[in-house]
Amino acid sequence: MYEVFGTLTSRAFRVVWALEELNLPYELIKAKPHDSVITAVSAAGKVPALRVDGEVLTDSTAIMTYLADKHGSLLASSGTLERAKQDAMVHAIIDEIDAVLWAGARHSFVLPKEQRVPEVKESLKWEFNRNVSRLAERITTPFAAGETFTIADILLTHCLNWSISAKFDYESVKMQAYAKEMRARPAFQRVRALA
Numbered sequence: 083m084y085e086v087f088g089t090l091t092s093r094a095f096r097v098v099w100a101l102e103e104l105n106l107p108y109e110l111i112k113a114k115p116h117d118s119v120i121t122a123v124s125a126a127g128k129v130p131a132l133r134v135d136g137e138v139l140t141d142s143t144a145i146m147t148y149l150a151d152k153h154g155s156l157l158a159s160s161g162t163l164e165r166a167k168q169d170a171m172v173h174a175i176i177d178e179i180d181a182v183l184w185a186g187a188r189h190s191f192v193l194p195k196e197q198r199v200p201e202v203k204e205s206l207k208w209e210f211n212r213n214v215s216r217l218a219e220r221i222t223t224p225f226a227a228g229e230t231f232t233i234a235d236i237l238l239t240h241c242l243n244w245s246i247s248a249k250f251d252y253e254s255v256k257m258q259a260y261a262k263e264m265r266a267r268p269a270f271q272r273v274r275a276l277a
Contacts, residue, residue: 084108084149087120088129090277093142096240097130098276100146100233102269104153110276143172146233156233164228171227171234174220178213179241182206186248207250214242214252221260231267239264 084101086108088094094110101108113119116127123138124131132139132148139145150156158164186206189198217238227234242261245252252258264270 085111085133087111087113087123087131087133089114090273092129093240094130095273095277096142096233096236097132097145097149099236099240099269099273100149100156102272103231103236103267104149104155106149106153143176143233143237146236150233156231156236158228158232168227168232168234171220172237174217175226175234175237175241178217179210179238182210182213183241183244183248183250186210186250190248210245210250211252214245214257215254218254218257218260221256226260235264239270 084106086094086097086101088097088110089112090098090110092115098108098110111119113129115129120129120131121127123133124140126140128140130140130142130145132145134148139148147157151160158168186203189200189202189206223229225231225235226238239261242252242257243265265274
C-alpha cells in the first residue's frame with residue numbers, strides 16, 4: 083500500500099487523484115508543510131511525499147509520473163512520440179500555469195511578510211489569464227495531452243481549481259468547460275468527498 087503525506091488542500095490532491103484513477107490502495111497521512119510528520123520522512127518538509135518500499139518520493143508531478151509508469155496507465159509509454167507530446171504539455175502546465183499560481187501564493191502567505199510584494203499579484207493574474215487562454219488553444223483533443231486521460235489532466239485541473247481559491251480568474255470558456263468535465267470524473271469526485 084502506498085503512503086501519501088500531505089493534505090487534500092495541497093498538491094497531494096494530485097497524487098491521491100492519480101491513485102484513485104489507477105484504483106490503487108493508499109493511506110493518506112495528513113501532514114502540512116514542515117510538520118514533524120513530514121520532516122520525519124522528508125527533510126525538506128514539502129508535501130506531497132509518497133513512501134514506497136521504505137523510499138520517499140517528493141514532487142507531485144514526479145510522483146504521478148512514477149505511478150503512471152509503474153502501473154502502465156495515465157501516460158503513454160516512455161520513448162514514444164506520444165509520450166514526448168504528453169511530457170511537453172505537462173511541462174507547459176508547470177511553467178505557465180502552476181508556476182504563476184505558486185508565485186502568487188508566495189507573495190500572499192508563503193514568504194516572510196517583509197519579503198512579500200503584494201502588488202505583483204495583479205501582473206500574475208493577467209499573466210495567468212493569458213496563459214490559460216494560450217494553453218486552451220493548444221488543446222485540440224478531448225484531453226489536455228491527447229485522446230486519453232493522463233497526468234496532464236490531473237495537473238491542469240488541479241491548477242484550475244487552485245485558481246478559484248487564489249482568485250486568479252480566467253476568461254477561456256473552453257477551459258471552463260474542460261475543467262467542469264474533468265471534475266465530473268468519478269475518481270475526482272471520490273477524492274473531493276474525502277476533503
